[in-house]
Amino acid sequence: MKGTIVSADKPADTGSVEPEGPGREALDVLYRFVAALELAPTVAVHSTDRNGIVRYWNHTCAEVFGLFSADAVGRPLTSLVSHLDREDDFRNTLETVWKTGRTAPPRDWRIRRQDGAERWLYSTYFPVLRDGVTQQLFCMEVDVSKRRVDEAALIEAGTNFRQLFERSTDAIVLIKGNDIVDLNPAAVALFRCADKQELVGKTLLDFSPEVQATGETSIVADAAVKARAFIDGNHRYEWEFCLADRTHIWSEVLLTSVTLDHEFLSYAVLRDISPRKAAEHALAMAARVFEHSRDAIVITDRHYLVIAVNQAFTDLTGVTVVDVMGGEVPGLRSGMHEPTFYQQIWDYVAVHDHWEGEVCCVQRGDEEFPVWVAVTAIRDSAEQVSNYMAIMTDITARKRAEEQTRYLAEHDFLTDLPNRMLFLDRLRQALVSARRQHTKVGVLFLDLDRFKGINDSFGHHVGDAVLKEVAIRLSGCVRGVDTVSRQGGDEFVVILADIGGVDQAAHVATSVMHAVAQPVRSDSHTISLSVSIGIAIGPDDGLDVDTLLKNADVAMYHAKQNGRNAFSFFNADMNAHVIERVQIENELRHALANQEFVLEYLPEINIASGRTIAVEALLRWRHPQRGLLLPHQFIGVAEECGLMVQIGDWVLQQACARARAWRDEGCPVVVAVNLSGAQFIDGDLVHSVEEALRLSGLAPELLDLQITESVIMRGDEATMATIATLRARGVQLTIDDFGTGYSSLSFLRRYPLTKLKIDRSFVEDIPQSDAVTNAPANLIPAIIAVARSLKLRVIAEGVETAEQLLFLQQHGCDDYQGYYASMASSDLDFKPRPR
Template sequence: MVDNCTILIIDDEEINTLQLEHALEDVGNIITLNDSTQALELIHKAKPDVLLLDLEMPKISGFDILQELQFNPEFEQLRIIVITSHGDPQIEESALSLGAIDFISKPLNLKLCRLRIENHVKVKAQENILQNTQAALFAEKEHLRITIDSIADGVISTDQHAQITYMNPVAQRLTGWSQTAAKGRHIEEVMKLTDSTTKTPSINPLTVALKENRPVAMAINTQLTSKQGVEHRVEDSAAPILNEKKQQCGAVMVFQDVSETLAMSVQMTYLSHHDQLTSLPNRVLLHDRLTQGIARASFNDTKLSLLLLDLDKFKFINDALGHHIGDEIIAHIGHSLDCFACNDITVARVGGDEFALVVPHESHSLSLEPLINQVLNVISKPFRSGGEQHILSASLGISVYPDDANCVEEMLRHADSAMYKAKNEAANSYCYFSTDLQVEMNKRLDVGNKLRKALENNALDVHYQPKYDLRSGEMVGVESLVRLSDDEGGFISPLNFIEYAEETGLIFRLGEQVLEKSCISAKRWLDAGVPTKVAVNISAKQFTDSKLVDTVAMILEKTQLPSKYLELEVTESALIENYEYAVNQLKLIAKMKVSIALDDFGTGYSSLSYLRLFPLNVLKIDQSFVRDMLTDSQALDIVSTIIELAHSLHLQIVAEGIETAEQKNKLDELGCATGQGYLLGKPMNYESLTQLLLPSLHNNDQYV
């Protein structure tokens, strides 16, 4: 039996259907019907592969059924075999014209019937297989067409003569040709390829692939011009199409539009080499320009100068007015400096408020002063931003190849050192790198290394300068002074390493260590029965630290020192730089019952308003006034005024830098209760001060 083959037998004589059903039972699935009025309904329901139909039936004849089936496309593939008792050729002709394909005569010869039906079933099975195969091939072809039409690349196939046979929608869009119009045309007529730089025609890789029978990549920098004149940058490859016998039967071209990709690549390259705010070359491109400049200078025996400039006090402007105003200022400076950029000179933004100029010049050329002065003049021109007029200045450092540098890194480092030197001079200053500057830079680096090592090992020395009651001579407290050891058993001046610590951010670690060491000493003195208040200096940089209050509280808790034995000394500049923040910081510190002293009073703003608002306990008279008060009447007036001011505000007053008995007596006469200085006592280490406080006190390791 052929799988799934259904045979429907319709005959009004039941004996015929029974005989045929028995004879064909293993040929297929047999269905019989004797009532012709139900024939069409059963045919639609059963959908047989083979139909045995009796022509002479009452009510509805076989011819009637044939006529109904003839115009129904659903039964085009139905194999109809008619059963008739007539041998009239006219009847056969009519049945054949209505769709019948074979005849079985009555009376039935069952053996012959079986053979005929078996053959038709086999043919029908082959038809089904062929039909299913064709459907599968069509589905596969349609899937392939949809896939190729859906991909983002253009696809063009040709015959072996490079004449187009197929184009997907992307290829049609990029070439400007429809598939109908392009079909049969040569590939080079449809794909106009040129070199995007020279505009000379390019050979189509598909023709090369056909000629050499191998895959061929598209030439670099290829441009496709569409039928409408639209230009696209394209890339990819072509390959020959081989049949199962490895014979060439055509070729396929696959290509893609890379115009946007190239534009994005160009944009990304630009962004990676230029500053977003000023559009000037950034540090990466500056490094490249310096490298090229050094190579040219070396080859031509010329010089190359690097001018590195930094805006003066820009951080103050940025913090005070906001970053959006700061960005406007940076953009303005970048635009102003861009006027110096030309084929020879590169202007770049190094980062933050730093800019650079790379200037090539002849070995015998005049100095750079004219250019430097022009640059500084451009920066100093007033301009308005944020509704206010701003006047800026800059510090500039210069390094010259090959005079003081042999490579890019050395030029950058030397120019930075020279700029740092200029920044310490005055606004709008410039400085060339020199041997002396190199020595100074090396010393500075050495100090930095020693400071870092001391901080890592918690090896900073803290000395204490005593404070005395000027009338009774009794010690009333000490001031902590940090010391950094050198390699020769001496100390490095705080002027050398405090500034370095502030610039590098090490001041926070330094301040914390000094504060903790001072509190440990004060706690040991307290436990020994000689309670002594210790004053610790807090730098302006430390005062901006949001963790300062927490750090003070943590150290007091750690050392178990009562807060009344700690005093923090702050400078006027630290308070004024961020007024509201300073008020909040000081109030939090005051809540802990820690004394607050205003150091170097009289050298800064000396505003009476903030003296009233800040929770201060002590005013310290700067040593410069104390030193000059006996010879300078103005200095004496200032000292007198400060003392009277402190008394009126109920503040303690401390005079610094007392070096002579005359100074001490005069201060006592003016009403200054407390003083410190070399006359009264020099700074000393913990052990020496402990002996001074209590000579019999021995060292106690409990708090070390």
């Protein structure tokens, strides 16, 4: 059978999955309507298309016409039944309905079946419209052969009319003119009156509602028209009556002229057809729902042969009614699955009455798309399966929306890389595969070096552009089976699946570092990048996801600690170092509150006079368990965890307060305070300095702020503005550790500095003797010359011997500090302290 192919992985999977097409309530409604069409016990329902071909044939049609659906569907209706004496009239009636789109008035037809039997059928034809155009004609027919026999006997009764009148189980009303002159007991019961006198003298129109409903059309009652209808004998009508108790019923009215006791009368035989009208209304509604449903509907007999499909089925599958009618459900013999696959579905439905699930549908053009299929068994009054109904809904749009939602939930919004959720899932799969294949998994934890400075200097839009470019470069460094994920911020993680060992991971890390190092151009800026990478290899460095990630992070931190722009493999010593770092961070957060920080002061001596002209405040941490900790043991952690600004503010306030106390004691001395790069990034440094001066009352010129070369070399407008503002306040500014960075004269000229400090590494190179021939030491005169060109004072740190001091004095250095300076100081009681 050509056409649709349906498939599902688990045909017996039902109950736990909600319908994805029509809702559960909608499915129930469709089921009830279709069951109403199929199982209507007294009403034969069939439909024909514009060519008169039968498209639908319910069970009752088989009883009325003597033909089963398999013998009727697909054949012209006129070839199945003959309308005796009125064939042309019948064709005209159908043509009128097609043209007008209005329901034909119900009427009796005498027909002859193919087996020769004659029947009287009471028929109603109504159109099923779509967009105002008639698509099919549905007909509801009731076998009234027995009724016609009874009516004929009543008419022929003649002299026995009175006896039949009184005994008839049908309601009979005698009418003279328009007035009721008599009625039998059955009529009294029909109108629910106490006796006939309540009706005598009235007209039947007195019991008619103002608006008559005929099919789907309501018309305002016209008394004159109704009156003529009731007195023009030999007419049959369906009429709605409002009874004495205000309830409404539908009645079939047969008006016939009769002479009784030499009087010309009309009598009306009334039969209560309310149940039938209700059934017809339900069936008409079912037919319209069937035809107008946006979901494809297929109805089969108990042998799975198609007996009806709606237009939505053709729209969905591309299979026409002619192709599918009378055959098996499309796809059952398509070759995509074994017959047992589909039989499992039918067997399940036979037991449980329902199955539904997502399947794959293939149109004639071999285009695949997902559909939701609900198959339901329709049982007759004997609880035997008489039909099956399948409802198919195209869920392509919903599946696409689901896939898009899932994609957004699993991918980073900025770089479009897998996010942490998808990354973790893929890492689990990679570990499972590695265990099965006896291979290894590499996890590379990447962090861009100093990325925060890019955001601060150029703006977040440039930072976002950089991250996008990095994501593209990382993806180009790995295989298709690998995964690159952005974890957040400037952190990326790479999964190297099924690798042989560390060499392959190192090769990828090298490629990544080279790719990231290429300049990034964005918004007229050229930005240089570097990356620190930590590598963990599974299962060697961890058997589970959490352990591997943690160890790769530890290795990355180690790479940063060792100077950045490098990669490092995990080992146990790294882990111990990170554990210690985390512990220090936790203890740092309580150090300020517990007053564990102290300041020690290192004197700065003027070489010419030998007097102490300034002191440098040095931060110490009196740890309750570890003892006295020097800055290099905790400052880095404080900067990384965001505590440096808070600690720096404390140092400023304490140093200024101490300098003010010395001044009050008659020892006006400048206090030098080292600034962290984090204090510049925070953006509130000027306020912090002004607050420390205000609280202490110290004159600004007695505060010397020492700034590292790395801060100077940033060269951004915010840093320049901060330094300029501080200098304008009268604060002194020293460039610290000069010579260890990459300062240039052009940069130094842009800043209003007051002093330059030679790094101790140059002073240490001054030998005990033969200083003139020492190359590193010979850089000191050059540095002093640079300072003189910039009109800066020069101070050297780390002076420990008289020979070093003599060398500095000979080359014009202004001040010095160090162990030797502490020993030589006499103005204040300074104890020598290591820096």
